[in-house]
Structure formats: C-alpha cells, structure tokens
Amino acid sequence: MSTGNESRGAPSNDEVICRAGPSLALIKYWGKEVKGDNLPATPSLAVTLGGVYTETHATAVPGVPASAEIRDVMSVDGIVQDPARYAMFFDTLRHTLGIAPRFRASSVNSFPTSAGLASSSSGFAALAGACARAAGCEPSAMDLSAIARAGSASAARSVYGGFVLLPAGARRARQLCGPEHWPDLRIVVAVTHRSAKPVPSRRAMEETRASSPYYFSWIKESAELLPEALRALEAKDLELLGETARRSYSLMHGAILGAQPPLLYWLPATVAVIHACASMRAAGIGAWETIDAGPQVKILCLLKDVEAVVARVGSLGGGIQTLVCYPGPGLQYGPAPQ
Numbered sequence: 068m069s070t071g072n073e074s075r076g077a078p079s080n081d082e083v084i085c086r087a088g089p090s091l092a093l094i095k096y097w098g099k100e101v102k103g104d105n106l107p108a109t110p111s112l113a114v115t116l117g118g119v120y121t122e123t124h125a126t127a128v129p130g131v132p133a134s135a136e137i138r139d140v141m142s143v144d145g146i147v148q149d150p151a152r153y154a155m156f157f158d159t160l161r162h163t164l165g166i167a168p169r170f171r172a173s174s175v176n177s178f179p180t181s182a183g184l185a186s187s188s189s190g191f192a193a194l195a196g197a198c199a200r201a202a203g204c205e206p207s208a209m210d211l212s213a214i215a216r217a218g219s220a221s222a223a224r225s226v227y228g229g230f231v232l233l234p235a236g237a238r239r240a241r242q243l244c245g246p247e248h249w250p251d252l253r254i255v256v257a258v259t260h261r262s263a264k265p266v267p268s269r270r271a272m273e274e275t276r277a278s279s280p281y282y283f284s285w286i287k288e289s290a291e292l293l294p295e296a297l298r299a300l301e302a303k304d305l306e307l308l309g310e311t312a313r314r315s316y317s318l319m320h321g322a323i324l325g326a327q328p329p330l331l332y333w334l335p336a337t338v339a340v341i342h343a344c345a346s347m348r349a350a351g352i353g354a355w356e357t358i359d360a361g362p363q364v365k366i367l368c369l370l371k372d373v374e375a376v377v378a379r380v381g382s383l384g385g386g387i388q389t390l391v392c393y394p395g396p397g398l399q400y401g402p403a404p405q
C-alpha cells in the first residue's frame with residue numbers, strides 16, 4: 068500500500084547503485100509467525116556492520132504494464148537467481164510504492180555469500196533501496212524496511228545503520244541508535260569456511276518450527292532476553308551484551324539441533340573459535356562470540372582488544388580468515404569509494 072510519503076517520478080533506464088551492510092543479530096530472529104510470511108516469531112536486536120557490504124545495481128524497465136509477462140531479473144555475484152525466491156519481494160515493492168515496472172538488478176557482496184554472514188539481510192535491503200530509486204521513488208526508511216522484509220526478515224534491519232530492533236510480529240524494523248552510540252565496538256568475523264551453507268535459513272527455520280521440541284521454549288526465552296540486551300546496549304555494557312548474545316545463539320542452535328533431521332551448522336573450526344573466545348575471556352580479553360545459520364563466528368569486542376582477538380583467532384590455523392567490522396551506516400547510494 069502506498070503511504071503517500073514517497074515522491075513518485077517516472078520509471079527510467081538510469082541505473083541506481085545502493086549499498087547496505089549485513090545485519091548481525093545479537094538477539095536472534097529464528098522462526099516465522101506464519102509459514103511463508105516473513106513476520107518474525109522472535110524479536111531481534113542487531114548491529115548493522117560497516118566494513119563489509121552488498122552493492123546492488125538496479126534499473127527499472129519503463130512502461131511495462133503490471134500484467135505484462137516480463138519478469139524481474141536478479142543476479143547475485145554473477146549468478147542469475149531463481150525468480151520464485153524474489154517474487155514476493157518485487158510484488159511487495161510494487162504494491163507498497165504503487166508502481167508497475169519490472170526490474171533488472173545485480174548484486175555483489177564484499178564477503179562470502181549465503182555462508183552465514185547475513186548476505187540476505189544486506190542483499191534485500193540494498194535491492195529495496197536501488198529498485199525504489201530506479202523507479203523514481205523516495206520512500207521513507209520505514210517503507211523500505213517493510214519492503215526489504217518481504218525478501219528476508221533480517222533485511223528489514225539492514226536498511227538502518229547502527230543498532231536496530233525488529234520486534235516479534237513486526238512488519239518493519241526501527242533504529243534504536245546510530246553507529247555513533249558505540250564507536251569503539253568491533254565485530255571480528257572469523258570466516259571458517261567460504262562455501263554456501265548446506266541448508267538455507269528459510270528452510271531450516273521451517274524445519275525447526277515443525278519438528279524441534281525446543282522451538283517454543285526458544286521463542287519464550289528469546290523474548291525474555293531482549294530487555295537485558297536493550298539495557299546492555301544503552302549502558303554500553305559489553306560483558307552483559309556479550310553474555311546475552313551468547314545465550315541467544317546457544318538457544319537458537321539448540322533448537323536447530325533438536326529439529327528432525329537434526330541440523331548442525333558448526334564445523335570443527337567453529338567450535339575452536341568458541342573455545343578461543345572462552346579462553347580469551349578467562350585471560351581478561353573481552354571477546355564474546357555469536358553464530359548465525361552457518362559455520363562463521365562473529366566476535367564482539369572493543370577496539371582496544373581487536374589486535375589480540377585477531378591474533379588469537381589467526382593462531383588457530385586451518386585457514387580461518389578474519390574481517391574486522393564496526394557499527395556501520397544504513398543504506399548508501401552510489402558506488403563504494405575506492
């Protein structure tokens with residue numbers, strides 16, 4: 068539905084470039100209220116990462132009536148995507164903005180795709196921004212968040228920079244505070260494996276809901292973790308935030324492991340990084356890990372400890388690479404500065 072707060076111009080052939088950072092959940096979203104919809108069953112609290120991004124180029128195909136048999140075309144890292152995965156997103160985009168055109172879009176990620184680094188969050192957020200502008204629209208961030216959610220619920224968060232909340236059942240996310248709230252927070256991403264994950268989060272979520280005896284406990288516990296995480300964020304209390312984030316990912320993976328068939332996203336290197344974080348904390352280095360639907364580990368720490376964290380993870384060997392990220396901006400337009 069159009070909200071009337073967008074300025075609507077004519078669709079054009081001009082290509083628009085939009086970038087978005089992945090949304091790293093500290094309190095995780097896992098499970099949908101209704102199958103097939105992207106309304107989250109749990110609240111999620113996330114930080115949008117700076118230092119890594121998806122860059123999307125989009126063009127609106129002008130003058131195409133809504134009924135035309137011309138398809139939207141999307142490619143990611145040069146691979147044309149299954150139109151079915153994008154249909155709800157493009158239909159929601161057109162419906163929300165009250166427009167008709169089809170889109171040609173392509174994205175590249177500056178980090179491994181579909182490997183548990185939240186590429187769908189940055190991907191659908193950048194796609195929403197690029198397509199809306201290519202169609203001559205300037206929707207509000209709230210509308211862009213709702214459009215991005217139709218692709219992937221976590222993408223509703225990536226539209227905003229800094230620290231972002233997506234309440235349970237919400238159609239759109241909202242920014243709690245910008246990246247300037249916590250400028251010395253760092254997120255060290257330990258890339259343990261570069262290939263796509265074996266089971267996409269969409270399917271794994273559904274299987275968890277359908278078969279894990281721990282699913283409803285996960286939903287309940289998750290809601291109870293949120294107030295603690297919000298307090299920690301406000302006070303910039305990394306220990307409290309880190310411990311709450313650890314609890315959230317542990318509960319989520321416990322529920323996933325309880326699905327039938329059981330699903331374990333972790334690799335030996337994932338477990339090695341978890342233990343390395345525990346030994347760093349025991350040695351007085353503030354390093355708290357969190358893990359999404361994949362084998363990568365994201366470590367929360369402060370700027371002053373980054374070198375020690377990167378060195379410790381590097382010392383584990385096994386080809387683990389590290390990327391140092393920070394609280395980043397929301398959608399940005401134009402190519403990345405060289």
Ligand code: PMV
Pocket residue numbers: 090091092094095096097111185187188219220221222268269359360
């Ligand atoms: O938005 P999706 O369908 O890519 O699912 C994201 C799920 C997690 O990354 C595991 C958690 C989250 O809140 O981002």
